[in-house]
Amino acid sequence: MPKNPRLKPAASPVLRSTADFARHVGLARTTVSRVINGQPGLKQKTIDRVQRALAETGFTPNAHALHLKGKRTAMVGICMEDLLTPPAVRKLATLQRLLRDRGFSSLIEVFTPGTGRDVVRHFLSMRVEAVVFIGHFHREEIEARIAELIAHGTPHLVIDHYGLKNANTVSLDRSAAMVALMNHLLDLGHRSFGLLGIARAPASRYDRMTGINAALRARGLDFTTATLSLDHLHERRNDFDYGRKLAASFLAQPHRPTVFLALNDAIAIGALRGLQDAGLKVPRDISLAGFNNQDISSMTSPTLTTIDQNIEATIATAADILLAQLDVPPRAKPLVHVVAPALVVRESTGPARVA
Amino acid sequence: MPKNPRLKPAASPVLRSTADFARHVGLARTTVSRVINGQPGLKQKTIDRVQRALAETGFTPNAHALHLKGKRTAMVGICMEDLLTPPAVRKLATLQRLLRDRGFSSLIEVFTPGTGRDVVRHFLSMRVEAVVFIGHFHREEIEARIAELIAHGTPHLVIDHYGLKNANTVSLDRSAAMVALMNHLLDLGHRSFGLLGIARAPASRYDRMTGINAALRARGLDFTTATLSLDHLHERRNDFDYGRKLAASFLAQPHRPTVFLALNDAIAIGALRGLQDAGLKVPRDISLAGFNNQDISSMTSPTLTTIDQNIEATIATAADILLAQLDVPPRAKPLVHVVAPALVVRESTGPARVA
DNA sequence: CTGAAAGCGCTTACAG
């Protein structure tokens, strides 16, 4: 092995094709191909010779040529809404690992508004065997992409965006999550709920709003009088700082809810900081709940009551559903799977403070 | 357009090749190819006809065939140490975005111990134009991979692992980071330092230990008496919980340092929780510093003194270095770039408590 | 302006 390969490129010219390689070993391309693919009926001596040269030169057959010849690409395209929110990244990491374990490599792209078409086109041109979407997307854009995939006969799966037309989906029952959380809070005496970053209008039967509404109705409470949202006062960011600002705005109001329900743990932790900055104690003065059960939620003071998405199980299911679609005629009806969440009660929720 | 494409596959058979497509439009493959590649000298009417059919059918040329014909793959392989630590993911997200902006797609794989060979082989078989490693790897394994890439004439870059033989690297000057932090703490009167998750032996001139040593020596202090590490008492995890456990172990010791230096923000925040659980106030009773300046570090109570890696600038530099290697003869000497960190002083560090 | 032919790097019948 040369000491500095950069200075002696001539010593071992790069072998670019089986033709190059076969010439180098002194055999026919066919023979080389057979050894590489482990086909029977070769002299052990020939096999050894090729294997040794393979190891020495590090020659790798061109995957593109293999795929042209009909070998499956074993690639899955993954469209991410973003690579910044911890739960989304954790889903990606889990899915990537599961796919890798089953021999698939992942082509990962971020699907920013307007680029969806190009991303899916790129996946199709790479002849991926399936496409996964992780996140919540612009409805019409993703539905158009899915129609395109269906027309091409390429299986798809959407993780986290329930209610898309003709789409195979795996998504969390956020309604059930909120029912569980609301019941916990209602039992603690809470009747006035501040919503942090949670959209007002119910969008589907598995949305948070649906659950909040249902839980209130079941106790004979009215949504409009029981909830308050100040989301419109700040630029939407869904991060710590947004939560902190929202908390500050609530404290500037005359009427203060007895509990905050946050869209995610980041907003909840930001709100916690905002409340503590104002000298309030959680949960003595006000209760607080997050969503996602990120690791950090058990490290704050107080620790955070939150919802666990059960990501490992969700993604395992998703991988199964996805791979089951391969090599099988497409289903007539889309497959819709809903995952149950788990309420995690910690220190940040307590009895409602009597006004 | 059919209402439900799944039920009428016969209505629009999937077009798999330019031959299929050309037949569908009633033209020669050559002509279709020329339209797709925007070559001159075609009747506008022909161009329109092809474009329309392209839009209607959603036909996408097979990328593998294109690459076989010599078209560049415009792919970059990215090897990640893991997809779980926030700074690593942020680097990945930033790099992926920059590469995409310049027309490259990213093939992302997690490089777990022992899989390095397969990962790099896969990248080579896909004929990626360059390979990036993000993280800190098993030294011999990554050096072998880099030698392989060099032998294949494929450019590479390692982000975050300084001191690899013959490797192009971009890495943070962690030594300078620790010097800045130590000087800040020494000025506050600290003389006894608890190290949380920070390796004891200096590994290179840009390592944390090098900086800690240098800062102590400059004040005439002895490393052995000035620092204490209890890392060995718990299973290494580098997460919140590891920090919490380490803090508890320190509190069980007879002699308590006046400040904790943590490997990262997660360990620092876990330690903060551990200290608070024991009824201690930070920084009144003990000071605490993290590393990475994650968003969360400005939301804790107290907010965390930490080090900013300046990830955006680092990755921008990395992308420039990487892409500059393309279409250019390989450099004789490896390129080694070191990035300067920034100390971020917040509430968690204060004057040393007098014993 | 359009089409038939060669060739990219492979594998797979088919001959020897």
Place this chain on the structure above:
DNA sequence: CTGAAAGCGCTTACAG
């Protein structure tokens, strides 16, 4: 047991 030939889906000279 090994090798020459065809063909996967493209593009690019080269003819018409």
